[in-house]
Amino acid sequence: MTEATRTGPMLAADGTPLKRSLQRALRAQKLRALMLIAPLLAFILVTFVAPIADMLFRSVENQIVSDTLPRTAQAIRGWDHNSGEPPGDDVLAAFTIDMIAAVERKQHTRLGTRLNYEQNGLSSLFRKTGRGVADIGETYRDQFAALDPAWKDAGIWANLFADPSWRADHDAWEAARAAARTAGRPFAEPVPAFRLNDDLADVLPETADAYLDFARAVQGNRNGDPAARAPWPPVYLALYRDLTAIGVGRIATLDAEAQALLDPAHYAVRSFERADLAAIYRDIDRAWGQPTVWATIQTFSPAYTPGYFLTAVDLKQTPDGIVSQPADQKIYIMLFQRTLVMSLAIMAACVLLGYPIAFLLANLPLRTSNLLLILVLLPFWTSLLVRTSAWKVLLQQQGVINDILVWIGIVDNAGRLILINNQTGTIIAMTHILLPFMILPLYSVMKTIPPSYVRAAKSLGATNWTAFWRVYFPQSVPGIGAGCILVFILAIGYYITPELVGGTSGTFISNRIAYHISSSLNWGLAAALGTILLAVVLALYWTYDRLVGIDKVNLG
Amino acid sequence: MTIRGLLSATALVALPVAAMAQDLPPCENCANSMTVVSWGGAYQTSQIKAYAEPYAAMTGVSFTWDESSNEAVAKLRAMNEAGNITWDLVDVEGPDSQRLCDEGLAMEVDIDEILAAGDDGSTPREDFADSVVNDCYIPQIVFSTTFGYRTNVAEWEGRTPDNLCALFDLENFPGKRSLEKRPKKNIEWALLCDGVEKDDLYDVLSTQEGVERALAKLDTIKSETIWWSAGAETPQRLADGEVVMGSTYNGRLFSVIVEQNQPVDMLWDWQVFDFDGWIIPEGLPEDRLNRVLHFLHFATDTQRLADQAKYISYGPARASSQPLVSTHADLGVEMAPHMPTNPENQKNYLVNNIEWWADNQDDVEARFQAWLAQ
Numbered sequence: 001m002t003e004a005t006r007t008g009p010m011l012a013a014d015g016t017p018l019k020r021s022l023q024r025a026l027r028a029q030k031l032r033a034l035m036l037i038a039p040l041l042a043f044i045l046v047t048f049v050a051p052i053a054d055m056l057f058r059s060v061e062n063q064i065v066s067d068t069l070p071r072t073a074q075a076i077r078g079w080d081h082n083s084g085e086p087p088g089d090d091v092l093a094a095f096t097i098d099m100i101a102a103v104e105r106k107q108h109t110r111l112g113t114r115l116n117y118e119q120n121g122l123s124s125l126f127r128k129t130g131r132g133v134a135d136i137g138e139t140y141r142d143q144f145a146a147l148d149p150a151w152k153d154a155g156i157w158a159n160l161f162a163d164p165s166w167r168a169d170h171d172a173w174e175a176a177r178a179a180a181r182t183a184g185r186p187f188a189e190p191v192p193a194f195r196l197n198d199d200l201a202d203v204l205p206e207t208a209d210a211y212l213d214f215a216r217a218v219q220g221n222r223n224g225d226p227a228a229r230a231p232w233p234p235v236y237l238a239l240y241r242d243l244t245a246i247g248v249g250r251i252a253t254l255d256a257e258a259q260a261l262l263d264p265a266h267y268a269v270r271s272f273e274r275a276d277l278a279a280i281y282r283d284i285d286r287a288w289g290q291p292t293v294w295a296t297i298q299t300f301s302p303a304y305t306p307g308y309f310l311t312a313v314d315l316k317q318t319p320d321g322i323v324s325q326p327a328d329q330k331i332y333i334m335l336f337q338r339t340l341v342m343s344l345a346i347m348a349a350c351v352l353l354g355y356p357i358a359f360l361l362a363n364l365p366l367r368t369s370n371l372l373l374i375l376v377l378l379p380f381w382t383s384l385l386v387r388t389s390a391w392k393v394l395l396q397q398q399g400v401i402n403d404i405l406v407w408i409g410i411v412d413n414a415g416r417l418i419l420i421n422n423q424t425g426t427i428i429a430m431t432h433i434l435l436p437f438m439i440l441p442l443y444s445v446m447k448t449i450p451p452s453y454v455r456a457a458k459s460l461g462a463t464n465w466t467a468f469w470r471v472y473f474p475q476s477v478p479g480i481g482a483g484c485i486l487v488f489i490l491a492i493g494y495y496i497t498p499e500l501v502g503g504t505s506g507t508f509i510s511n512r513i514a515y516h517i518s519s520s521l522n523w524g525l526a527a528a529l530g531t532i533l534l535a536v537v538l539a540l541y542w543t544y545d546r547l548v549g550i551d552k553v554n555l556g
Numbered sequence: 557m558t559i560r561g562l563l564s565a566t567a568l569v570a571l572p573v574a575a576m577a578q579d580l581p582p583c584e585n586c587a588n589s590m591t592v593v594s595w596g597g598a599y600q601t602s603q604i605k606a607y608a609e610p611y612a613a614m615t616g617v618s619f620t621w622d623e624s625s626n627e628a629v630a631k632l633r634a635m636n637e638a639g640n641i642t643w644d645l646v647d648v649e650g651p652d653s654q655r656l657c658d659e660g661l662a663m664e665v666d667i668d669e670i671l672a673a674g675d676d677g678s679t680p681r682e683d684f685a686d687s688v689v690n691d692c693y694i695p696q697i698v699f700s701t702t703f704g705y706r707t708n709v710a711e712w713e714g715r716t717p718d719n720l721c722a723l724f725d726l727e728n729f730p731g732k733r734s735l736e737k738r739p740k741k742n743i744e745w746a747l748l749c750d751g752v753e754k755d756d757l758y759d760v761l762s763t764q765e766g767v768e769r770a771l772a773k774l775d776t777i778k779s780e781t782i783w784w785s786a787g788a789e790t791p792q793r794l795a796d797g798e799v800v801m802g803s804t805y806n807g808r809l810f811s812v813i814v815e816q817n818q819p820v821d822m823l824w825d826w827q828v829f830d831f832d833g834w835i836i837p838e839g840l841p842e843d844r845l846n847r848v849l850h851f852l853h854f855a856t857d858t859q860r861l862a863d864q865a866k867y868i869s870y871g872p873a874r875a876s877s878q879p880l881v882s883t884h885a886d887l888g889v890e891m892a893p894h895m896p897t898n899p900e901n902q903k904n905y906l907v908n909n910i911e912w913w914a915d916n917q918d919d920v921e922a923r924f925q926a927w928l929a930q
Contacts (some may be wrong), residue, residue: 109658113914121915127658329922334929397732398797421782504737504783504928512925518627520918521655 056534059312059527062305065297068111069098071209073301081295081319086288092277093241096234097210099133104217104232117522118307118317119296125287132284137233139275140240147268150261151236158227160258161211163195170227191225200258203250204242210235243269295319308528332529335509340536342423342508343491349431350438350487351480358442358479363451373443380436388500391429395420395501421503429501434490438483445479481548489537509533580614580854586847587644589618594647596623598807599832602867603647603696605885607855617847628652632661632837641837644848647696650689650831654910657692662835664691670849674876675858683858687831687873689910694852695833695873696861700896700905701741702827704794704809705729705801708819712800720826720904721749723801724777734790734802737783739924740913741803741828743770744906748826754904758912767920771927783928794820810869810894814887824901828908831873871897 009017034041066073071094079087102108112126144151151157159167169192180187194215201208214235215226243266251262281288288294299319300307307317314330315322324330357376361369379387394400402416411417419425449472457467495510502508509529516526544550592608594600600621608619624631625647635641648656656662667680667688674683681688687695705717711730722729723745735742744757750773752760760766774781782799784790790804791812809822834856836848854860861872862880869891872878881892892898896905 106660110660113655113658116915117918120919123658123914124911127911325922328926329919331922331926331929392792396793396796396798499785518630520921521629521633521659522918 055527056531058524059308059531060304063303064114065301066303068102068107072098076298081291086291087294089277096136100232100234101213103130125285129284136280137237140236141233143272144236152230154230155227157231161197163197166195190223194226206238207242210238240269308524311525312528312532339508343488345427346430346491347484347488350435354435354438358439358446361443362446376436376439388429388497395425420501423506425501426498426506429497434487437486441482442479446476449475583850585843587843590644591620592645593622593624593643595625598868602864605867606864607860611854629655636661641839643837644844646835648835651910653693653835654690656835657690661838662692663838672853672857676876683874683876692835693833695831697832697870698829698873698897699870700806700827700829701803702806703801703803703823704820706819707821709800724749731800733781734784734793734799735781737785739920746770746773758909806896807869826904827896828906865891869894871895
């Protein structure tokens with residue numbers, strides 16, 4: 001062997017470096033393994049991981065405010081919520097257009113529900129405002145119409161604001177419809193999607209923007225024709241605002257047709273009677289006259305919010321920063337603590353009760369132990385609800401256990417024990433339900449411990465206790481670890497048993513999550529609570545791994 | 557014609573003359589099956605017997621029943637987000653219909669246009685009156701939450717409760733109570749027994765101290781209260797002697813008292829009315845929507861709503877149905893006295909203010925849960 005080959009890379013038979021050749025072989029192997037699990041992996045990703053990730057994502061998602069009120073969210077940024085005054089006309093006008101568009105899409109009540117999580121009363125406020133907002137701008141509509149009846153004509157509006165290419169498409173569509181009608185054929189062709197005239201949008205930005213929303217809403221709602229419906233009154237408000245804001249020179253850049261319509265209007269708006277937006281909103285509901293509602297909208301206008309997470313830990317996001325919830329409404333931290341403490345108690349009870357049974361199972365002759373195993377598994381196969389209801393019959397004050405205790409004379413009739421609808425009930429019922437999850441891993445680990453070890457210890461002079469504690473027990477620890485992890489993780493997310501036997505003091509955080517998912521519909525908060533619960537479980541798992549080592553866990 | 561269409565056509569031909577006498581207008585461009593969502597149990601059975609079976613016999617439409625009303629709002633929201641509405645008609649309570657309507661998940665309907673006029677000639681809106689709680693709702697029945705009590709409690713020394721406030725009277729009526737683990741209804745009852753007038757209830761509740769005042773009243777019986785979360789719990793506890801009085805739905809008490817003959821009686825005082833009705837999910841394809849509207853026209857007419865009372869002790873939401881209420885289908889008991897809407901039972905009653913609860917639910921619920929945990 002030469003010096004060069006000794007220090008150079010080791011080569012395989014075909015001359016490639018051995019390392020690379022090995023990697024290639026391994027990669028092929030890994031790929032094959034991956035291909036084998038691919039169907040399951042894809043299935044789990046699609047049906048399990050993705051929905052959970054999507055659900056958890058809702059805990060920070062808050063697009064609904066900026067999607068429903070895009071102009072308001074923009075306009076309200078500059079407003080100072082500490083000014084003591086509600087925002088000015090710019091914000092109110094933006095809000096009016098946003099609201100009418102939202103009402104048309106039936107989004108405003110949804111937004112009201114969302115914002116009601118942050119401030120009571122907004123749900124009905126938005127519902128009420130939705131009913132009144134369509135009238136805002138009517139004064140301007142009437143004044144424009146008085147000036148020139150053309151302003152009430154749907155076709156003229158569409159012509160003014162549409163791109164010439166859309167007008168051509170629309171004319172063709174109308175011709176096709178007329179032809180179909182005379183021929184008696186059905187006509188289901190949709191109206192061409194509205195396109196805005198960019199020149200006009202430069203000159204009259206607010207109006208064009210509002211009109212575009214109007215046209216889209218009309219088209220979206222059972223495929224209407226924007227050229228057949230006069231715009232919403234709030235669009236006239238936008239027109240008024242645009243015309244009062246621009247100089248006459250801007251209109252001169254437009255085509256003759258538009259000039260003929262806009263020039264007189266531009267001249268006339270100066271003498272128009274003004275509508276007092278602030279007063280109109282105060283009339284709809286006096287809440288709009290106060291800064292608090294606006295401050296809530298401002299605070300929750302960003303697309304992502306920490307609000308749900310803050311609520312989940314008994315804090316609250318306000319315009320002035322994060323504050324603590326009022327003391328009499330704090331429940332979540334307490335529920336998290338209770339869930340953890342009770343799950344640990346249930347886990348401990350399962351170890352204490354499960355260990356001797358598993359020991360017996362592992363050490364009795366096969367025939368007896370099989371019978372015992374069936375007794376362990378029988379309740380395991382019984383419906384969860386049946387078992388929980390059975391516990392109700394047993395534990396209630398007029399139930400079997402109390403009756404027996406009274407009959408024996410251990411407790412007297414007036415002092416019957418309260419064993420259900422409190423934490424005791426939850427711990428008893430859940431320990432029973434989760435016990436098989438402790439016994440089975442313990443049993444399978446104990447089965448593998450050779451009896452000769454204990455015999456050897458005893459032959460060397462160990463007492464029964466020493467032989468058990470120093471020799472047998474350490475070998476069964478992996479089973480305890482596995483059982484504990486199983487029981488604890490199942491317990492922490494348990495929902496139906498605490499709901500039925502837990503009363504008020506024995507319910508878990510999962511009961512609140514279920515409440516927010518199916519009753520209050522506050523999915524954001526439910527997602528935040530769920531995320532925290534998941535994080536707690538992962539943190540505990542990690543701690544367990546650091547302290548005991550997850551490789552020591554043995555499911556048998 | 558599809559196979560299904562053929563089948564339903566032959567079914568029509570084969571129908572007995574009696575069923576044909578009921579002239580149902582033809583349904584054009586309609587789906588031949590419906591997925592209807594309800595609560596399961598005796599209530600769903602009453603709907604099947606009173607509306608669905610007669611309708612199926614006349615039209616050959618096949619029904620699929622889904623017992624998901626309990627989580628209808630959450631599921632409809634999920635379906636809407638997924639863009640796949642599999643339900644045609646959903647039975648929900650009043651507050652849920654408000655939520656669905658607010659979220660745009662339920663279709664707005666004009667009941668005067670789509671429903672049949674009352675037998676007495678009244679328009680649907682007049683006939684249904686207060687039960688039309690919003691623009692999406694098509695009411696069916698009125699049920700109430702009220703109180704049952706045991707009739708053989710020794711400590712009561714022969715006294716029987718004759719009004720709601722016996723609930724708060726531990727001196728004369730000692731023993732455990734069973735109340736719902738929710739603030740709704742409980743805080744209204746507490747205030748009524750604390751001397752608030754019915755008309756002022758929600759004004760008082762809207763003040764800072766209102767909810768606290770109600771909780772303070774509930775504090776007086778808190779140690780004697782077991783809380784329920786499922787409607788079946790109070791009847792079970794009453795029957796087992798676990799509690800001496802408790803709130804639950806009137807239909808549940810009917811079955812404990814009349815069907816099972818337990819030593820239990822009930823109070824109608826300050827019963828809280830609630831409505832159960834249909835909503836149509838938003839975004840149904842045209843043929844399914846036509847079928848739903850055709851079915852609803854039939855299923856909510858005066859006779860059908862009266863028929864339903866044969867199977868369950870919930871009152872028809874139409875005023876014109878009241879005189880037609882007859883006897884229980886199996887027991888032969890006269891049903892009218894067991895109806896929440898019976899004038900005799902209606903002397904004192906409450907209707908939850910849905911709007912107030914929509915606004916304040918979150919805070920009051922959090923406050924109530926914190927109070928329970930104290």
